[in-house]
Amino acid sequence: MLSGGLPTARYLEKAIYPLHIQPEININPMGQPVPAYNRGALYEGKSGRIFWAVAATHAPEKTSVHLINSDDKGLTWNYSAPVAVDDKISFNETSVYETPKGDILAFLRTAGYDDQACIARSTDGGKTFGKWESMGFKGHPLNALRLPDKRVLITYGYRHKPFGIRARILNEECTDFATAPEIILREDGGSGDIGYTWPIQLDKDRVLIVYYFNTNNSTKYIAGTILKISQ
Secondary structure, three states: OOHHHOOOHHHOOOOOOOOOOOOOOOEOOOOOEOOOEOOOOOEEOOOOOEEEEEEEEEEOOEEEEEEEEEOOOOOOOEEEEEEEOOOOOEEOOOEEEEOOOOOEEEEEOEEOOOOEEEEEEEOOOOOOOOOOEEEEEEOOOEEEEEOOOOOEEEEEEEOOOOOEEEEEEEOOOOOOOOOOOEEEEEOOOOOOOOEEEEEEEOOOOEEEEEEEEOOOOOOOEEEEEEEEOOO
16 A cells, blocks of 8 residues: 555556546547646645546647646545636646645746745535645745644745755744745756755654755756754
8 A cells, every 4th residue: 555545556457537628628649628637746635535626628838727626536536616716827736735724735847937936725515615825935846744743844946046946934834935934955956957945854863855956967866865954
């Protein structure tokens, strides 16, 4: 079994495809609607429901983000709600997170918005989302990890000079994103082709953050940084 009780591939008779969501206009080479997709972290909530913020091409060269969920460990999926849709700004690679209070948060990557990191919040379990808003800094894509004291570590690539990997520690309900200090993990990247962070707790004080990286704009590789968290 995978983390959270997800079934491994050897127990499945065939591949599982998520549902096609209605905003998606693309079709595959066989002429069939494209299933939901995304590069970003899913989240298994305290009820066991899995939340997944997926992208959809709702107009030519324009993407939006929508929430789907699963109550059977990912075997079947249901459409829940639009998360972030805009006529001028694209939203895509998004990570989702459930706070201790039960709010569902979407940490959104944007395009056509000066690379601003954005957030959208649902206070009804993902049935509806309030208006998305800028978090006040550049970064993409983002990932979120609950720390032992319930604060939230968000990590992200910084694709502007000096290129690198950055992080912030938010309060447990993630309401202080505009004021939380930025942590520079490294700033020696060779280009903006970096990021896709993934944090994991090593012990009560240390987090390993792995990511896609390059130096001198040469061969890309996977690297890691260990961050010691002060209490």
